[in-house]
Amino acid sequence: PYASRIRQEQGRVTLRVLVSPAGGVADVAVERTSGHAALDRAAEQAVRRWRFEPAMQDGRPVPASAAISITFRLDGDRRW
Numbered sequence: 001p002y003a004s005r006i007r008q009e010q011g012r013v014t015l016r017v018l019v020s021p022a023g024g025v026a027d028v029a030v031e032r033t034s035g036h037a038a039l040d041r042a043a044e045q046a047v048r049r050w051r052f053e054p055a056m057q058d059g060r061p062v063p064a065s066a067a068i069s070i071t072f073r074l075d076g077d078r079r080w
Contacts, residue, residue, distance in 0.1 A: 001038045005074065009036040012071045013043045019052045021061035031067060043070040 011034030018027040028044050047068060055064035 001042050004036060004038045004042070004072070008074060009034075009039055010073050011035050011039055012069055013040050014067055014069045015043060015047055016065055017047055017052075017068055018063060018065045019054055020063055021054050023052045023054045023061075025050060025052070026063065034072060036072075039072045042072075046070070 012032075013030060013034040014032035016029045016031045017025055020026040025048050028047055030040050030044065033040050034043075047070075052066075054061035056062065
């Protein structure tokens, strides 16, 4: 997020994602915060738009959960 860049916020957020049998995101929860609410929200919003290959059991897609880490890191002195 732009405001996070201005404030020079960085960190890693770990999300617990529940993937539906159709491959969509059924639920997202912050498992480990980055220490910055804006970064946590941005990661959660991004992951909600993702599509996944569903887990399979006996040849059928089933719901499953996974931990996903997203790192926010500033490179150089850009503040765009």
